[in-house]
Amino acid sequence: MTIIKNSISLILIVFVFACEQEQKSTIISVKNTLDFERSNEIVEINKSLLDTDDLSTIGFKDVNTGELQVTQLVDNDGDGTMDDILFQPKVPSKAMAKFEVVTITEAEQPKALDLCYSRFVPERTDDYTWENNKVAFRVYGPTAQKMIEDNVPGGTLSSGVDAWLKRVEYPIINKWYKKEIETDGSYHIDTGEGLDDFHVGASRGVGGISVKVDTTYYASKNFTKWRTITTGPLRTSFYLEYENWDAGGNIIVESKVISLDLGQNFSKFNVSLEGVENISAGLTLHEKDGEVSGNKDEGWVSYWQPHADSELGVTILASKDYFKDFETYNSDIKDLSNAYAHLNVIDNNVIYYAGYGWKKSGQFASEQQWETYITAFSKCINNPLEISLNK
The missing domain is CATH 2.70.98 (Beta-galactosidase; Chain A, domain 5)
Incomplete structure (x- = not known):
């Protein structure tokens, strides 16, 4: 009986820990109030909002598809430090898209053509x-x-x-x-x-x-x-x-x-x-x-x-x-x-x-x-x- 109780306690501890880890995830929600899909608009996230001084390892992962978004860092004032991180989500008509803020390496960064x-x-x-x-x-x-x-x-x-x-x-x-x-x-x-x-x-x-x-x-x-x-x-x-x-x-x-x-x-x-x-x-x-x-x-x-x-x-x-x-x-x-x-x-x-x-x-x-x-x-x-x- 003691062995069973200890096993249950261990399972509960793991479950609680997993929930706490999940709750610590930062989610960015993007809401579209219009009646058509929007896919050519930039979302700008300032480093202060993410509470970080280094945006180089930040990525955004679509919660539904798991797809990493193409991002771009911007130094607005020319001081050598990146201020904003941009991405261009696809948001369906009258819907909300959610993106998890994740840590990624340079190799994991999605590649895109420099068309701008x-x-x-x-x-x-x-x-x-x-x-x-x-x-x-x-x-x-x-x-x-x-x-x-x-x-x-x-x-x-x-x-x-x-x-x-x-x-x-x-x-x-x-x-x-x-x-x-x-x-x-x-x-x-x-x-x-x-x-x-x-x-x-x-x-x-x-x-x-x-x-x-x-x-x-x-x-x-x-x-x-x-x-x-x-x-x-x-x-x-x-x-x-x-x-x-x-x-x-x-x-x-x-x-x-x-x-x-x-x-x-x-x-x-x-x-x-x-x-x-x-x-x-x-x-x-x-x-x-x-x-x-x-x-x-x-x-x-x-x-x-x-x-x-x-x-x-x-x-x-x-x-x-x-x-x-x-x-x-x-x-x-x-x-x-x-x-x-x-x-x-x-x-x-x-x-x-x-x-x-x-x-x-x-x-x-x-x-x-x-x-x-x-x-x-x-x-x-x-x-x-x-x-x-x-x-």
């Missing part, structure tokens, strides 16, 4: 260019500005955002620049991967900002400083700074962080501003042969236009806190006609998204399909995934 990429491009004057598996963009630096001011050919004076129209999911930035600079080929010609034939000039391109004073729109010149924050596999992001600029007597102080996530057609613009209470982010109207549409309640403005042998949609979105209204602004001066999203500046900050859908890429067959994508994206930014942590 950005860099400064000194060999092509001083562009800053970024891309993911869907879209690509660039902006222009101080050397390009000075060339214009000094009447040197080849410069660009613009704080507008250029769209590089790509038709492939693999990276093209380095390949296209090499083609343009080192060979007889040109990224202005489509050989199956896409091309750069989107004119920006003095326009706002795809998401450059202006400040409206009375009936006049004012804009900054080219960026003056840059810093790459992170590249791939899930996100690329970078910092830009601008020389203080005048908007009808108001001195504007501007800097921004731009990011682009895997699988998304929209870059996120997180802009820090002083000297202004609202701004307008614009979309160039080019030949004014397209159609401007928008939805104030959903928080977006879009321009669908004929483009060479195809069609192209460009759009700006913002959450309801930031989005005020939209406007079609026509001018007889070249490149000054833009569709504008009027946005609130809250605590010296404004966040909006800008991007494009190119029919020739095969992603969107019509303006209706593009607007369906816009509407879904708007719902996502106004109803973010809900993150909770249970230790």
